[in-house]
Amino acid sequence: MTELAQEISFMQRALALSHQALPGCRPNPPVGCVLVRDGKIVSEGFTQLPGCHHAEAMALANYGLPLNDVTAYVTLEPCSFVGRTPSCAHTLVEKGIMRVVVATLDPDPRNSGKGIDVLKQAGIKVSVGLCEQEVLEFISPYLLSKI
DSSP states (O other), rough: OOHHHHHHHHHHHHHHHHHHHTTTTTTTOOOOOEEETTTEEEEEEEEOSSTTOOOHHHHHHHHHHHHHTEEEEEEEOOOSSSSSSSOOHHHHHHTSSSSEEEEEEOOTTTTTTHHHHHHHHTTTTTEEEETTHHHHHHGGGGGGOOO
């Protein structure tokens, strides 16, 4: 399997996980996350009930080892702001994640590129757009639009 094909399979797994978030995660968007180390999925997560773990936090909570050689595949840009839960982007930075692959940016005006900026400013490698169309077909109805 090529590296791109493998990356696509990881994002498709994150997308499959995001479906499990519904309907409980509402009004938050249904997001999926997989953590990958050495070409293997080592943890998974999806958005929980409001006030509980977001996808990234759930995946991190289920993985207790260092993250300096781990890539997170996330269907939606990690949140940069604190709401009922801590900022996922800041948590990924604090935990020392090596790389983050995001399917699509979050159009919520509170985020909208800010989560990516947080990661990049911390020196984390970030890619955006893997499987974007496929993810948007599912997640679009659940996203806040820019005002």
